[in-house]
Amino acid sequence: MHSLSLSVRSLTCVRGERTLFTNLDLQVTSGEWLHIRGENGIGKTSLLRILAGLSKPATGEILWGNQSIFEDPSQYHRDLLFLGHRDSLKEDLTAFENLSIATALDGVAVSDKEILQSLHRFGLRGREELPVNCLSAGQKRRVLLARLLLRKAKLWILDEPFNALDVNAVEMLSKLIAEHIANDGIAILTSHQTISIAGGRVVQL
Numbered sequence: 265m266h267s268l269s270l271s272v273r274s275l276t277c278v279r280g281e282r283t284l285f286t287n288l289d290l291q292v293t294s295g296e297w298l299h300i301r302g303e304n305g306i307g308k309t310s311l312l313r314i315l316a317g318l319s320k321p322a323t324g325e326i327l328w329g330n331q332s333i334f335e336d337p338s339q340y341h342r343d344l345l346f347l348g349h350r351d352s353l354k355e356d357l358t359a360f361e362n363l364s365i366a367t368a369l370d371g372v373a374v375s376d377k378e379i380l381q382s383l384h385r386f387g388l389r390g391r392e393e394l395p396v397n398c399l400s401a402g403q404k405r406r407v408l409l410a411r412l413l414l415r416k417a418k419l420w421i422l423d424e425p426f427n428a429l430d431v432n433a434v435e436m437l438s439k440l441i442a443e444h445i446a447n448d449g450i451a452i453l454t455s456h457q458t459i460s461i462a463g464g465r466v467v468q469l
């Protein structure tokens with residue numbers, strides 16, 4: 265994976281009547297991750313949605329490498345995996361079917377074996393063929409997170425990825441993020457917890 269960076273210059277975000285942040289600058293390069301922190305309602309999710317190209321900032325630019333993310337969105341979205349904190353699964357389908365659909369929509373060719381392995385890594389052995397509405401909140405979250413193993417995205421943008429996870433799953437996800445960073449990946453995430461993964465910087469909104 266060659267070195268890449270996401271650079272943000274003079275970003276301003278307005279939602280409704282409120283200006284959430286102004287003139288935000290940040291940069292994150294291969295082998296680094298950012299922890300976006302701040303109180304409820306400060307604008308963390310709004311920032312991540314802008315960084316993922318899902319909404320536009322009032323002012324400012326976002327460069328992936330040398331190019332604005334809005335110039336070639338399909339290329340950017342091939343390099344990016346965004347997991348929103350309100351992302352949900354199709355409740356009447358199984359965990360396996362949910363991942364099959366998600367990877368097909370992402371345009372990624374994965375084998376049934378790889379899908380099963382990703383579910384097993386997230387501790388869902390024996391739960392692969394249950395309709396998702398029979399899973400607990402934390403197990404549903406684990407199914408969503410299994411996508412991280414199936415997409416070889418360079419940039420992970422994760423909104424509250426540790427929510428609803430038990431101690432083991434927190435450890436599993438921390439290890440996965442650490443591996444991604446060690447392999448020259450990039451991650452930007454929000455969390456109200458303290459996270460100890462090497463290569464990280466805190467951005468306080």
Ligand SMILES: Nc1ncnc2c1ncn2[C@@H]1O[C@H](COP(=O)(O)OP(=O)(O)OP(=O)(O)O)[C@@H](O)[C@H]1O
Pocket residue numbers: 279280281284302303304305306307308309310311
């Ligand atoms: N489309 C919108 N129209 C009006 N206000 C909005 C819109 N989207 C978000 N907001 C407001 O912007 C503020 C920031 O919301 P955001 O979800 O980014 O906060 P957050 O920092 O992620 O909070 P939390 O820690 O609670 O998840 C909130 O006050 C929210 O109500």
